Amino acid sequence: MSEKDLKQEVTDKYSLRGRVFSRLREDILSGKYEENEELREVAIGEELGVSRTPVREAFRQLELEGLIRIVPNKGAYVTGISEKDVKDIYMIRSRLEGLAARWATEHITDAQLEEMEENVYLAKFHSEKGHYEQLAELDNRFHEIMYEASGSKMLEHQLKDFHQYVIRVRKKTLSSARGPKSNLEHEGIMLAIKNRDGDLAEKLAHEHILNAYENLIKAGLANG
Amino acid sequence: MSEKDLKQEVTDKYSLRGRVFSRLREDILSGKYEENEELREVAIGEELGVSRTPVREAFRQLELEGLIRIVPNKGAYVTGISEKDVKDIYMIRSRLEGLAARWATEHITDAQLEEMEENVYLAKFHSEKGHYEQLAELDNRFHEIMYEASGSKMLEHQLKDFHQYVIRVRKKTLSSARGPKSNLEHEGIMLAIKNRDGDLAEKLAHEHILNAYENLIKAGLANG
């Protein structure tokens, strides 16, 4: 069991519940539903062509994931994210990403390091071209690689959970990746990992998230 | 919504599902079930006098909490905690407890600070008397106060989640609180918070968890 994830991934793509769960999560994160919008079991079930049972089970999981809030005997509501929540998330992430970077210096595989280098290289290209869509995608992936390279399923799961919120916040604020500056920071983290410099990697990854938060605030979260 | 918790607590004590969830969690944490023991829906349901439906919903939540692992079409199994998991948990906690301590210097209320002082004082008493049961209880409570005093529902929830594992590990290793040394560290953290010294509070709380881990290892996790 030592290789097993404590917080089990929901990967049961082939059960109805799994499909409902994935679909709802996607729809909530993509902003299809308004904040505080009520989700009715029958309506969701009909939309996806399933009964209430798998929908209810998916609801229970989405509740623990923090995406909806269930009021007993009343209903399920899409959760809002307050500005304080966003700040807390970024501050917590800053610590954990630092830890992930440190551990990556100890556990990263050659293949992962290669993908990281490629990621940084590609991001530089797309940054010059102004391809924001691809940049955001690469940014997400960069962090995912680092989570995986940390060699800790526990930490990986925690950070992926938080990343969900990051994606939501980005959609909400319409703020795309930060472009060149963010890339440079990625490159620095990557090099620190490559050189197996744990202290530096942790420091840079930590600061990287703080910078991302600063940028997010400037980009208008405070206004919107 | 700004005061609402993103990761919703499961406080629905009055629904059958809520009761099943709480009961199973308690039983798993208390070690009633062996690692990898299979939990059957009907059996659990009969034991608690409910049908499979609330049991299944509770299972889905316990899965996300990391206490059980559900294999599609097969069954639910109590998750094991590997030595690496324990190490990861403590390392992650060390960062987050540090953050909680720092934030507590900013947000702690007078009542919370008072309870913290009382906690330290009482612990000193029970430590001298060798009351290990009460010491463990006070230790748990000390950390909980700090989580609450952090003023961050996000962080509080994260840390309480991890604390579940800590309690499990303690049961498993039969290692009680560390006694006087741990108390002194608590006192140090408390004073740093009282003096509103964020840097010191974070540093001490961080080290406190690292020390607790060292102690745990010595206490025999490596052997058991």
Place this chain on the structure above:
DNA sequence: TACTGTATAATTGTATACAATCGTACATTA
């Protein structure tokens, strides 16, 4: 008008019936 009680419809909570899946035991065959 403002307040209270009640009937009703909508929705969630739970139980149960049925379908699909998996593991095991046992028979069959080479």
Place this chain on the structure above:
DNA sequence: TAATGTACGATTGTATACAATTATACAGTA
């Protein structure tokens, strides 16, 4: 004997029926 196929039982997955709860509208009353 060893390997393979198959029938059966046990268990989970899903749908549906029924119970409990909630919100709302509306009538009655001061």
